[in-house]
Amino acid sequence: MSEPIIIVGGGPVGATLALLLAKQDVAVTVLEARKQGAAYGESRALALSYGSRRILEKLGLWHKLAPHATAINSIHVSQKDSLGRTQLHARDYKQEALGYVLSYGALSAALDEALSNLPAVNFIFEASADAITHTATHASVTFTHHGALQSLGSALVVLADGGRSLDEIAGLTRETKDYGHDALITKVRAELPHNNIAYERFTANGPIALLPNGEQHVLNEYSLVWTGKKELIAPLLTLNDAEFLAQFHQQFGDRVGQFLSVEKRMSFPLKMSQLQVTDTPHLVVIGNAAQTMHPVAGQGFNVGLRDAESLAQHIASSTDAALGSASMLEAYRTSRKADTKGGLLFTDFLVNIFSNDILGVSGLRSAGLGILDVMKPIKQHLVRKMSFGK
Numbered sequence: 001m002s003e004p005i006i007i008v009g010g011g012p013v014g015a016t017l018a019l020l021l022a023k024q025d026v027a028v029t030v031l032e033a034r035k036q037g038a039a040y041g042e043s044r045a046l047a048l049s050y051g052s053r054r055i056l057e058k059l060g061l062w063h064k065l066a067p068h069a070t071a072i073n074s075i076h077v078s079q080k081d082s083l084g085r086t087q088l089h090a091r092d093y094k095q096e097a098l099g100y101v102l103s104y105g106a107l108s109a110a111l112d113e114a115l116s117n118l119p120a121v122n123f124i125f126e127a128s129a130d131a132i133t134h135t136a137t138h139a140s141v142t143f144t145h146h147g148a149l150q151s152l153g154s155a156l157v158v159l160a161d162g163g164r165s166l167d168e169i170a171g172l173t174r175e176t177k178d179y180g181h182d183a184l185i186t187k188v189r190a191e192l193p194h195n196n197i198a199y200e201r202f203t204a205n206g207p208i209a210l211l212p213n214g215e216q217h218v219l220n221e222y223s224l225v226w227t228g229k230k231e232l233i234a235p236l237l238t239l240n241d242a243e244f245l246a247q248f249h250q251q252f253g254d255r256v257g258q259f260l261s262v263e264k265r266m267s268f269p270l271k272m273s274q275l276q277v278t279d280t281p282h283l284v285v286i287g288n289a290a291q292t293m294h295p296v297a298g299q300g301f302n303v304g305l306r307d308a309e310s311l312a313q314h315i316a317s318s319t320d321a322a323l324g325s326a327s328m329l330e331a332y333r334t335s336r337k338a339d340t341k342g343g344l345l346f347t348d349f350l351v352n353i354f355s356n357d358i359l360g361v362s363g364l365r366s367a368g369l370g371i372l373d374v375m376k377p378i379k380q381h382l383v384r385k386m387s388f389g390k
Helices: 012-022 050-058 062-068 104-116 230-237 241-252 300-316 326-354 361-372 376-388
Strands: 005-008 028-032 045-049 070-072 074-079 085-089 099-103 121-125 127-134 139-145 148-154 157-159 172-190 197-203 206-212 221-229 259-262 266-277 283-285
Touching: 005 012, 005 139, 005 148, 012 028, 012 104, 012 121, 012 300, 028 127, 028 148, 045 050, 045 104, 045 300, 050 062, 050 099, 050 300, 062 099, 062 104, 070 206, 099 104, 104 121, 127 157, 139 157, 172 230, 197 241, 206 241, 221 230, 221 241, 230 266, 241 259, 266 326, 300 326
Parallel strands: 005 028, 005 157, 028 121, 074 197, 157 283
Antiparallel strands: 045 099, 070 099, 074 085, 127 139, 139 148, 172 221, 172 259, 172 266, 197 206, 206 221
16 A cells, blocks of 8 residues: 555554554554553553454464453342342353453553554654544644644544544534443452452442452452442542442442452543544544443443454455545445444443333342343353454
């Protein structure tokens, strides 16, 4: 191809796309706003599906990441104040694990190291995109790098920066549903070992996820995602550690014993959004920039990696003349439509059905969880959806 493909956003999704392309000798330029190494210390947990592990294996990264990843061998789903529950076990589906918990920093460092050794990749750190435009024949990015304004053009620009506003890009609009909920994220240490079990606990206020997450010799650390109405989550940030752990224990229960300590707490608003594309020749959007999902089932990041894998396949099979054309981009979007829509509907359904306290609904949910536990075909479909998407 005559000129490098430009990827705006060098986080894990953008970097994965760059690596997938470089492995096929496709030249890429990656623009990343942060300094090199700025993300390496970020302990925020990523829930990787089994399918995402396979993508990272294909890139030759998994052997480096495995020592930093905590396997999820079982998932325990329950509802507060009810006996209904269901469990999923990797061994029942001939998988080594149902998923993995890995820090954002560890994945970023591994991807950056792999990209640094590839001549097909020009990774520009501290490059903040100011404007993205497109015409019938080309797309271009204007960016600031070390105080200087620069511009690059390409037959294909990929926007993989989930934090970027899209309001100023012609042809792109976003449909958003604000849940009115926040997610509190932190790490906690418990009395009992995690035994590689992830917990999804539904309460009337919102779901709570407790994921095994610690170095291999630390067996009682967990990543916590506690969601609920803003007015309920905000006060949790100001409690002292003992008060916070007491309230969390009251909501979660005794399955891992007492909670012993908690790290720094942060929160962010929850929403569901999907990009609506009218006409954007030579520009494509992937990952969280294209769709944002509630974290209830850990789908969002994995859908983004599958975006990158599919787009890389379409780019590698494209001719120079067709690269970035309306027909090529439509073929890519069609290939991703079912997976993306399924993830959005699935997570939204879970939030709506499990995050209310309407009279009588609680009993139905409890019964439903109990029935699901013995419905093997449904559980198999659910595991395949969480592991591989559509």
